Amino acid sequence: MNAPVIAGIDGSASSLAAVEAAAREARWRGTHLHLVHAFIWPAMHVPLGPSPLGPATGGLRNMAERLAAEAESRAQAVAPDVKVTSAVVTGEPLTVLETQSRHAQLMVIGSRNMGGLVGLLVGSTGVHLAARGHCPTLVVREPGDATGPVLLGVDGSPAGAPAIEFAFAEAAVRGADLLALHAFTPWNTPMPPPIDPKMPYAGKPGALAEREACLLSEAIAGQQEKHPEVQVKRHVARQGTREALIEASHTAQLLVVGARGRGGFTGLLLGSVSQAMLNHAHCPVAVVPGNGTTS
Structure with a gap:
């Protein structure tokens, strides 16, 4: 069994x-x-x-x-x-x-x-x-919107892969859409390589947003192929991760996050984003341990 x-x-x-x-x-x-x-x-x-x-x-x-x-x-x-x-x-x-x-x-x-x-x-x-x-x-936490999507927080880190798999499987069994959300700011994202080495802080306009959109697409591609029946919407938000997920959770039936992600500190078993969701999300929250961890 x-x-x-x-x-x-x-x-x-x-x-x-x-x-x-x-x-x-x-x-x-x-x-x-x-x-x-x-x-x-x-x-x-x-x-x-x-x-x-x-x-x-x-x-x-x-x-x-x-x-x-x-x-x-x-x-x-x-x-x-x-x-x-x-x-x-x-x-x-x-x-x-x-x-x-x-x-x-x-x-x-x-x-x-x-x-x-x-x-x-x-x-x-x-x-x-x-x-x-x-x-x-x-x-x-709160009941959530039964007609809303499964909301997935994606940061592109290897530790987040099990959360992506879990979210797709949940959307499939619920017959729900999946909203994959990736939030970034210039302050929490590694800088892309400069176009001109003489100007290390200058880059092509919009390059950071394009790179983060690619990160989101690449992160969910494997599960999207595995679950073709799940309708996927992707959203890249230029704002803080906590704020973006809390806002989107108003219309979600479930929020899925990894226990720790790209912004986590070594030694902490639960990341600040997942802790914030447990306290402030407007729907049930699933926290999924990363690969090779029991957190």
């Missing part, structure tokens, strides 16, 4: 939205869905069973089991033909979900989960998984 789609659940409205998204992903991928609740209370050495003075159905353990059952019901309502299982796993959420990602083809969580810090727009669980998970992580 194919590796499952795994969703982290905590009983919040955000996590139930993630369960619904995960059920659709499992249906599109022809695989099963596994729901995981990280049960931290045993490590806190607190009573797990019902209180002697309360109902027999009370207690933290029973609450966790009811939470898992509710999530299963929600998933089955969205995708009745998908096999759904659930588990209550002892441990803190960050560690449990990172371990689970070793056995998943996709991890799905809400934008606010247990373990998130008050005041953060996206819980620490989402950032942690996107940085250290062993498969792509889908963080369900």
Whole structure:
């Protein structure tokens, strides 16, 4: 059987939205869905069973089991033909979900989960998984535009190739168009070779924009040939990458970015662009690890 789609659940409205998204992903991928609740209370050495003075159905353990059952019901309502299982796993959420990602083809969580810090727009669980998970992580923020395209952020780096592959595959199973967006400014792009060595800072007018457009075309060419059924729109924007992607996400059903790209700093597991998208995009965000990494 194919590796499952795994969703982290905590009983919040955000996590139930993630369960619904995960059920659709499992249906599109022809695989099963596994729901995981990280049960931290045993490590806190607190009573797990019902209180002697309360109902027999009370207690933290029973609450966790009811939470898992509710999530299963929600998933089955969205995708009745998908096999759904659930588990209550002892441990803190960050560690449990990172371990689970070793056995998943996709991890799905809400934008606010247990373990998130008050005041953060996206819980620490989402950032942690996107940085250290062993498969792509889908963080369900806002619902997104169901009729919009899959939005792909392209920077042309080798680390971004898996994100391009993921985005094309998502567009194919969703029956959606793909909008491949590459943003640049003269300050975040390597300078092209000068036309005149005596004038190292002078170049042909428009040469930088042309070169960046070629970079975008070359980056997606292989997947475009592999998925001829996907209608692709290319857009090269002369503006900051974060601003361009956030703006375009208003009309997208999904945003796909690499965990780290051309502008990433060595040693950082999650790039600044992907972190910004997790906090500010207007649709669900999929963060895809680069080749040879677990970030």
